[in-house]
Amino acid sequence: MLEGIDLENYVCEGQMDIETLLRGARTMNNGIFNIRLSKIKHHPNNPRRNIGDVTELAESIRKNGIMQNLTVMHDPDDPEGYICLIGHRRMTAAAQAGLEEVPCRVVQIDEKEQIAMMLQENIQRNDLTIPEQAYGFQYMFDLGASADEIAEKTGLNRSTVYHRLNIAKLDKEILEARAKDEDFQLTFKDLLELEKIEDIGKRNKLLKECTNRDELKRKVKWAVIDEKVEKNKQNIRKQLTEAGIEEAPEEFKKDRWSGQWERILTKYIYEDTTEITIPDSENRKFFYELDRDCLMIIAKNENEQEEKEKSDWQIKKEKQDACKKQLSDFHKHMIGKMKRNILLLIDDRLETVVPYAGAVHRLWDTLLAIDADISLERGASFFLKKGKNWYSAEDEETDAAESDWNDLDMIQQMAIFIYEEIENEDLWNYSGEYYGDGSGYVNDYKIAFKTFREVFGIPVSKAEEAFLDGTSELYYREEKDDE
Numbered sequence: 001m002l003e004g005i006d007l008e009n010y011v012c013e014g015q016m017d018i019e020t021l022l023r024g025a026r027t028m029n030n031g032i033f034n035i036r037l038s039k040i041k042h043h044p045n046n047p048r049r050n051i052g053d054v055t056e057l058a059e060s061i062r063k064n065g066i067m068q069n070l071t072v073m074h075d076p077d078d079p080e081g082y083i084c085l086i087g088h089r090r091m092t093a094a095a096q097a098g099l100e101e102v103p104c105r106v107v108q109i110d111e112k113e114q115i116a117m118m119l120q121e122n123i124q125r126n127d128l129t130i131p132e133q134a135y136g137f138q139y140m141f142d143l144g145a146s147a148d149e150i151a152e153k154t155g156l157n158r159s160t161v162y163h164r165l166n167i168a169k170l171d172k173e174i175l176e177a178r179a180k181d182e183d184f185q186l187t188f189k190d191l192l193e194l195e196k197i198e199d200i201g202k203r204n205k206l207l208k209e210c211t212n213r214d215e216l217k218r219k220v221k222w223a224v225i226d227e228k229v230e231k232n233k234q235n236i237r238k239q240l241t242e243a244g245i246e247e248a249p250e251e252f253k254k255d256r257w258s259g260q261w262e263r264i265l266t267k268y269i270y271e272d273t274t275e276i277t278i279p280d281s282e283n284r285k286f287f288y289e290l291d292r293d294c295l296m297i298i299a300k301n302e303n304e305q306e307e308k309e310k311s312d313w314q315i316k317k318e319k320q321d322a323c324k325k326q327l328s329d330f331h332k333h334m335i336g337k338m339k340r341n342i343l344l345l346i347d348d349r350l351e352t353v354v355p356y357a358g359a360v361h362r363l364w365d366t367l368l369a370i371d372a373d374i375s376l377e378r379g380a381s382f383f384l385k386k387g388k389n390w391y392s393a394e395d396e397e398t399d400a401a402e403s404d405w406n407d408l409d410m411i412q413q414m415a416i417f418i419y420e421e422i423e424n425e426d427l428w429n430y431s432g433e434y435y436g437d438g439s440g441y442v443n444d445y446k447i448a449f450k451t452f453r454e455v456f457g458i459p460v461s462k463a464e465e466a467f468l469d470g471t472s473e474l475y476y477r478e479e480k481d482d483e
Contacts, residue, residue: 031105032069032103032104032105033103033104033105033106034101034102034103034104035072035082035101035102035104036100036101037091037094037095037099037100037101037102038100039078039080039081039082040070040072040081040082040083040084040091040102040104041075041081041082041083041084042083042084042088042091043083043084043085043088043114043118045111045114045115045118045139046084046088046118047115047118047119047122047128047132047133047135047136047139048088048118048122048128048132049129049132050129051088051089051092052089054089054092054093054096055096057089057090057093058093058094058096058097059097060093061090061093061094061097061099062097062098066090066094066099066102066103068087068090069087069102069103069104069105070084070085070086070087070090070091070102070103070104070105071084071085071086071087071104071105071106071107071117072084072085072104072105072106072107073085073106073107073108073109073114074106074108082104082106085107085114085117085118086117086118086121087102090102111143112140112143112144112145112149112153113153115136115139115140115143116140116145116150116153116154117153118136119133119136119137119140119154120153120154120155123154123155123156129179130167130175130179130186130187130188130191131167131172131175131176131179133164133167134164134165134167134168134170134175135168135172137150137154137161137164137165137168138164138165138168140153141165147161147162147165163188163191163192163195166191166195167188167191167195169200170191170200170203170204170207171204171207171208174204174207174208175207178207183211183212184211184212184213185212185213186213187213190213190216190217193216193217193220194206194207194216194220196220196224197220197223197224197227198227199227202223202227206219206220206223214353214354217353217457218353218453218454218457218459221457221458221459222459222460225459225461226461226462228272229269229270229273229293229461232269232270232273232274233269233290233293235274235275236269236273236275236276236290236295237290239275239276239278240278240288240297243278245278245286245287245288245297246287246288247287247288247289247290248287248288248289248296248298249287252287252289252298253289260300260301261298261299261300261301262298262299262300262301263296263297263298263322264279264286264297264298264299265278265279265295265296265297266294266295266296266326267294267295268293268294268295268330268333268463269290269293269294269295270293270461276295278297279297281299284299284300285299285300286298286299287299291473293461293462293463294463294473294474319432319476320431320432320476321432323428323432323474323475323476324428324432324476326474327426327427327428327432327467327474327475328426330463330467330472330474331426331427334449334464334467335419335422335423337458338419338448338449338452338458339419341452341456341458342382342412342415342416342419345411345412345415345456346408346412350456351456352411352455352456353454353455353456353457354454354455356411359411359455360410360411360414362451362454362455363411363414363415363418363451363455364414366414366418366447366448366451367414367417367418367421369443369444369447370418370421370422370443370444370447370448371421371444372417372418372420372421373417373420373421374417376402376405377390377391378390378417378420379405379413379416379417379420380398380401380402380404380405381401381420382401382405382416382419382420383400383401383404383405384397384398384401385397415452415456418448418451418452419448421444421448422444422445422448425441425444425445426441427439427441427442427445427467427468427470428475428476431476432475432476433475433476433477434470434475436470437470442470445468446468446469449464449468
């Protein structure tokens with residue numbers, strides 16, 4: 001007999017009740033034991049690292065006692081001790097309140113089940129930080145639990161488990177710093193977006209460099225596009241190699257404007273450019289150059305003698321015309337990209353990445369900076385068919401366009417005004433040379449795209465940046481004689 005308990009007839013309900021009694025615990029009803037606090041220690045692998053302030057909880061326990069029991073297990077390293085599984089805050093607060101004993105349910109489970117139990121309890125209470133959840137899942141995974149097993153034990157779906165395991169791959173110091181930064185306001189949704197970047201090093205770099213979640217959201221979009229472009233460039237290189245097309249020789253890089261080379265194909269590689277159509281070589285030897293995001297397929301000029309007979313002025317004029325044609329095509333790409341995003345905005349499939357008031361303020365400043373025409377006729381013309389303007393369209397066409405315009409909110413209308421203002425502006429002069437930053441056209445163009453990037457999070461590729469700042473090879477430049 002032990003404190004009135006008939007050990008021979010005592011029913012063990014899946015718990016180590018007899019051993020618990022032998023460890024000095026006092027029984028209560030329904031398999032709950034009173035255990036001395038001095039014999040219980042915190043679980044060393046508790047996912048929740050920060051117990052937090054328990055002053056109010058301790059005061060409540062001092063007045064009312066513990067309303068919910070702890071869950072503990074036998075300490076394998078201490079014949080009289082226990083390890084807390086559920087109730088770490090209550091345990092700390094009870095000690096602060098001066099209690100000597102606490103009510104406990106005693107279980108014996110393996111290490112994976114211990115972590116799962118603590119995770120589930122804290123997740124249900126929303127008590128875990130982002131790193132705590134991630135590292136808890138990773139610990140279970142390291143113990144040999146599969147994603148399905150973790151999902152089953154924690155009550156979460158498998159995709160959530162995988163996302164938490166991906167978070168655990170991030171640099172621990174960087175992740176914890178961002179999670180503690182109240183100004184950053186990091187969320188699981190932000191880290192889900194970050195997961196779209198395949199390179200873990202790039203994920204860590206962005207998480208460390210960004211100062212707030214809006215900046216992180218924008219830069220993740222750009223990084224994802226950059227990764228897609230790089231992957232597409234690799235696929236296209238493979239496609240060209242399989243077609244027997246070699247990389248351009250050094251002589252092309254030196255003499256590209258000498259008239260010895262003919263451009264067969266010029267194509268910009270974007271995130272959706274997964275393959276190209278290679279033109280028929282007609283028994284000519286093709287080469288390629290893939291510089292930044294621009295692919296050129298070239299061949300030796302079969303009419304080289306004819307080229308040599310051309311005057312310097314003719315050769316220069318042809319180069320300038322070729323540059324202007326490529327610049328015009330790229331301008332159409334830039335404007336088309338802006339229009340596609342405006343249509344997404346109108347269709348409620350594109351949101352601002354800054355607060356509404358901030359977006360309105362930024363867009364209005366841009367309209368003033370580029371001296372935009374903000375008349376009804378200019379704005380509603382966006383909805384007219386290509387080639388039509390407000391004054392050449394039929395009345396029923398302008399009425400329909402005006403109706404569509406009136407259905408828009410302020411941000412949508414201001415975005416259209418910006419688009420309409422720069423749609424027909426060029427960044428180059430009659431020779432195909434970059435105007436320069438002093439030009440009103442250039443300034444308006446750059447301001448417009450910078451605003452769209454900052455307000456709507458629309459990324460700008462390296463080729464687009466080069467087009468905007470004048471460093472693109474599409475612009476004509478006078479060749480300098482070697483000194």
